Amino acid sequence: MDLGIEGRAALVTGASKGLGFGVAQTLAAEGARVAISSRSQERIERAAHTIGARAYVHDGADVDGAAGLIARVERDLGSLDILVTNSGGPPASPDAMSFSAQQWRTAYELLTLGQLELVKAALPGMRRRGWGRILSLSSSVVREPSSVLVLSSSHRAALLAALKTISTQVAGDGVTVNTLLPGLIDTDRIRELGAGSPDRLAEIPAGRIGTVAEFAAAAAFLCSAPAAYITGTTLLVDGGALHSV
Numbered sequence: 001m002d003l004g005i006e007g008r009a010a011l012v013t014g015a016s017k018g019l020g021f022g023v024a025q026t027l028a029a030e031g032a033r034v035a036i037s038s039r040s041q042e043r044i045e046r047a048a049h050t051i052g053a054r055a056y057v058h059d060g061a062d063v064d065g066a067a068g069l070i071a072r073v074e075r076d077l078g079s080l081d082i083l084v085t086n087s088g089g090p091p092a093s094p095d096a097m098s099f100s101a102q103q104w105r106t107a108y109e110l111l112t113l114g115q116l117e118l119v120k121a122a123l124p125g126m127r128r129r130g131w132g133r134i135l136s137l138s139s140s141v142v143r144e145p146s147s148v149l150v151l152s153s154s155h156r157a158a159l160l161a162a163l164k165t166i167s168t169q170v171a172g173d174g175v176t177v178n179t180l181l182p183g184l185i186d187t188d189r190i191r192e193l194g195a196g197s198p199d200r201l202a203e204i205p206a207g208r209i210g211t212v213a214e215f216a217a218a219a220a221f222l223c224s225a226p227a228a229y230i231t232g233t234t235l236l237v238d239g240g241a242l243h244s245v
């Protein structure tokens with residue numbers, strides 16, 4: 001299938017490695033002109049070099065810097081057609097009440113407000129031009145809250161609800177807004193959280209952890225021209241792990 005995104009300008013945040021990097025790599029392979037961002041200049045430049053992308057330093061929790069990032073990318077690449085929002089995850093704990101109010105606020109800025117501000121900055125141009133793709137990289141915990149990731153489950157659910165509302169208000173302008181829900185995909189974060197244990201794998205009907213390439217293929221489709229009539233939706237990429245329909 002021709003994804004129809006050759007020459008389109010795309011920004012993927014939180015993309016020096018893992019899911020974000022995989023999505024950026026796939027968009028670049030499809031001919032998009034790709035910008036990527038993360039917190040570390042050294043890491044993001046190294047990643048950009050390997051896929052022929054442009055590198056930008058931006059912390060996803062920098063709510064006030066979001067519009068500036070979009071402006072910098074548009075100055076260099078021209079009008080933005082595709083925005084994929086991603087960041088690192090918040091801390092985990094088996095005790096949902098162990099987080100301070102400040103930790104809740106910090107996680108909210110990273111997972112909800114910071115990403116919302118990127119979307120708000122990118123949308124007016126996309127709507128004017130009559131074409132745009134917004135894709136939020138979220139987590140299956142918005143459907144089934146994790147026992148150890150209360151910050152992630154809560155704040156990602158808030159962003160999801162906001163994006164659903166926004167999607168209805170921009171659909172008539174040729175802009176789609178969708179969310180991907182990874183289950184267990186093989187990245188450094190999953191290894192660091194020790195989430196790929198044999199017990200967890202036994203709960204996944206596919207019998208294995210997913211690959212970044214499998215996740216990125218779903219992302220690229222939702223960013224494509226043929227996906228024009230898919231908006232306001234979520235797609236699980238979890239090997240069948242969630243039991244609900």
Ligand SMILES: NC(=O)c1ccc[n+]([C@@H]2O[C@H](COP(=O)([O-])OP(=O)(O)OC[C@H]3O[C@@H](n4cnc5c(N)ncnc54)[C@H](OP(=O)(O)O)[C@@H]3O)[C@@H](O)[C@H]2O)c1
Nearest residue numbers: 014016017018019038039059060088089139184185187189
């Ligand atoms: N992998 C999975 O199966 C899975 C499942 C559910 C949800 N998720 C979520 O998906 C996101 C990506 O996960 P991953 O597995 O790809 O993690 P990863 O391998 O640890 O990669 C995280 C990426 O995000 C960047 N990053 C971290 N904190 C950032 C911040 N504050 N601002 C901007 N960039 C930041 C990192 O780059 P720098 O260090 O250079 O900033 C890195 O490029 C996380 O939010 C995670 O919780 C992943």
